[in-house]
Amino acid sequence: MRIVLVGPPGAGKGTQAAFLAKNLSIPHISTGDLFRANISQGTALGKQAKAFMDAGNLVPDEVTIGMAKDRMDQPDAEGGFLLDGFPRNVSQAVALDETLKAEGQKLDAVLDLEVPEDEVVKRIAGRRICRNDSSHVFHVTYSPPRQDGVCDACGGELYQRGDDTEETVRRRLEVYHSETEPIIDHYKTQGLVVTISALGKVDEVTKRAMEALKKSSAEG
Numbered sequence: 341m342r343i344v345l346v347g348p349p350g351a352g353k354g355t356q357a358a359f360l361a362k363n364l365s366i367p368h369i370s371t372g373d374l375f376r377a378n379i380s381q382g383t384a385l386g387k388q389a390k391a392f393m394d395a396g397n398l399v400p401d402e403v404t405i406g407m408a409k410d411r412m413d414q415p416d417a418e419g420g421f422l423l424d425g426f427p428r429n430v431s432q433a434v435a436l437d438e439t440l441k442a443e444g445q446k447l448d449a450v451l452d453l454e455v456p457e458d459e460v461v462k463r464i465a466g467r468r469i470c471r472n473d474s475s476h477v478f479h480v481t482y483s484p485p486r487q488d489g490v491c492d493a494c495g496g497e498l499y500q501r502g503d504d505t506e507e508t509v510r511r512r513l514e515v516y517h518s519e520t521e522p523i524i525d526h527y528k529t530q531g532l533v534v535t536i537s538a539l540g541k542v543d544e545v546t547k548r549a550m551e552a553l554k555k556s557s558a559e560g
Contacts, residue, residue, distance in 0.1 A: 341366060341420045341557065342445065344427065344436075346524060347453030349512045350460035351538045352545065356453065357424040359546045360553075367416050371425030374407040375399070385410070404428070405435045412439075420448070433523045449556045450527040451549060453538035457513060465506045472496030 341364055347353050354370065361368035378386030385406050389399045408426050411417065427433040440446055455463075462481065470476035470491040478485045478498060485492050502508065527533050534552045538545050 341422075341448040341553065342440070343420070343553070344423045344447060344450045344523075344527070345453070346450060346520065347538060348455060348457070348460050348516045349509065350463040351453040351455045352542065353424055353453060355542055356538070356545060356549060357422055359542070360451075360549055361422045363546070363550060364420070364422070364553075366420040366422055367414075368422050368424060369408065369411050369417070369426070371404065371408075371428070374404075374411055374426075378407050383410075401429070401432050401435065405432060405439070408436070409439050427523055429519045430522050430526050433526050447527075447530075447532055449534050449553055450524070450532045451553065452524055452533055452535040453545075453549075454535055455538045459539065460513060461506055461509050464504050464509045465500075467504050468498040468500060470494065470496040470498055 343360070343364075343366075345353050345357050345360075357368045357370065375386075375389055379390050380386070385403055388403050389407070392399045392403070404426060408423070412421055423436075427436050436447075463479075466480040466482070468478045468480060468485070468489075470478075470493070472491065472494050473496065476491050476493045476496070478491070485498060489498050490496075491498055503512075524533055534556045536545070536548045536552050540548075
């Protein structure tokens with residue numbers, strides 16, 4: 341299957357993408373991984389991206405699209421892929437459509453993870469991270485530490501990242517609504533959008549997503 345995963349920040353896209361890709365035996369292709377791989381390998385696209393990033397500018401669509409195309413052309417993606425974080429806007433979605441069409445391929449589904457805005461804010465703004473080890477992550481509501489402000493694992497200080505504040509999260513949501521959300525309407529015209537609730541336990545959401553994709557595939 342060829343799937344695009346969309347949803348607001350805090351919807352759990354990265355977590356779900358990993359589980360879904362494993363269940364479907366297809367590679368999980370995330371924008372973040374694409375950038376890191378191209379930059380660390382010193383590819384031509386990676387050098388272009390780094391130049392823009394070092395200057396504090398956004399990486400142009402054509403560079404991101406080029407990276408995504410190169411990755412989708414790899415042998416492990418012949419049987420399908422799951423795109424996470426790409427396309428990020430309608431122009432990237434159109435470019436993806438054209439790229440796939442040129443290769444005689446098409447998307448099978450666009451999985452839209454739906455989460456109420458207040459829940460997104462609660463999820464992200466409640467995160468607390470250990471200063472000693474960023475892999476130690478807690479949440480003031482869902483997984484609080486035994487002692488307030490102290491990491492259970494190593495005793496380090498827990499802090500809130502600057503981009504996890506409510507004000508920042510709401511700004512990120514505004515960007516999502518204005519730039520990324522319109523791709524859902526773009527794909528609805530193609531009958532590709534499958535919307536599920538991303539509320540509940542991780543495994544419950546994964547099961548819900550797999551069932552929705554299976555149903556969509558059968559109907560298609």
